[in-house]
Amino acid sequence: MRKLxxxxxxxCVLALIAASLLVGGYHIDIPALFTDPDARSMFFISRVPRTLALVFAAAAMAVSGVVMQMLVQNRFVEPTTTGTSEWAALGILLLTLYLPAAPVMVKMIVASLFAFAGALVFLGVLQRIALRSQVIVPIVGIMLGTLVSAVTLYIANSTELLQMLAAWRSGGFSSVVRGNYEPLWVVGLIVVALYFAADRFTIAGLGKDVATSLGLPYRRIMFAGITMVALATGVTAVVVGFIPFLGLIVPNLVSLVRGDDVRSNLPWVVLSSVALMIACDLVGRVVVFPLEIPATVVLGAVGATVFVVMILRQRGKAYV
Known part of the structure; x- marks a missing residue:
């Protein structure tokens, strides 16, 4: 009964996936998959890769949010509120500028390295300032991200790559086809690794002193967590672009209902993130059909609203 x-x-998630496979500008129904070769070709070239990209990207950002929140001991952090995504964008821009013909794997590695550097910078800054409120942590991250984003925009504007940067930041899934989404399979390995190491991240979330007293190699766990976040952010950035707030709102809502056990929460976090990502994508495809609103625009509106509510709720508790 507990598994029910x-x-x-x-x-429910499978139903959303089925809806995503059947909704689009090119009409494809189930009988056409067996009788129409063109419809079948379009289905496997475009619809299936797009839906898989939605699933993997949602899982990537959800896992990144869980790891960051446990390591920093703060519920208001994820790659888009710590500047990690902005560092990945800077890496992609510089690679495009100096090595435009680089293969996808090289782009993924560079974006992950820059994301890793951004996470280290964020953690380094946190260690050097006095934190009197949990709200200060995401503010610091957003400030660092804004600074890096300003540098990225300046370089893009100076090199006439502003349009490319804007297209990347839109985070749309309309351009995802067979042959360019496959790196997202790496995210599946990260989710599995996090599941088996969940207990260690839970202990690390109690703080350095507690983790060390329990015999946990705290620095090694921190390095592994940052590496996971960097890989997930870098791979997602290369394939689909900028996905805001997903790793922030879903883990918090799941923790609010189920508590802070990372291992038991992880399936719920992944399923909820996938459901929210696909739902936002479906809304973007249906509202202005046959045109399309990028899924991240819809997600950004939802995520920003929930983020503000969380901040106000935390502030209200501080005054109680």
């Missing part, structure tokens, strides 16, 4: 809610949630 999770089974129902999985069925």
């Amino acid at each position: 809610p999770l089974t129902l949630a999985t069925l």
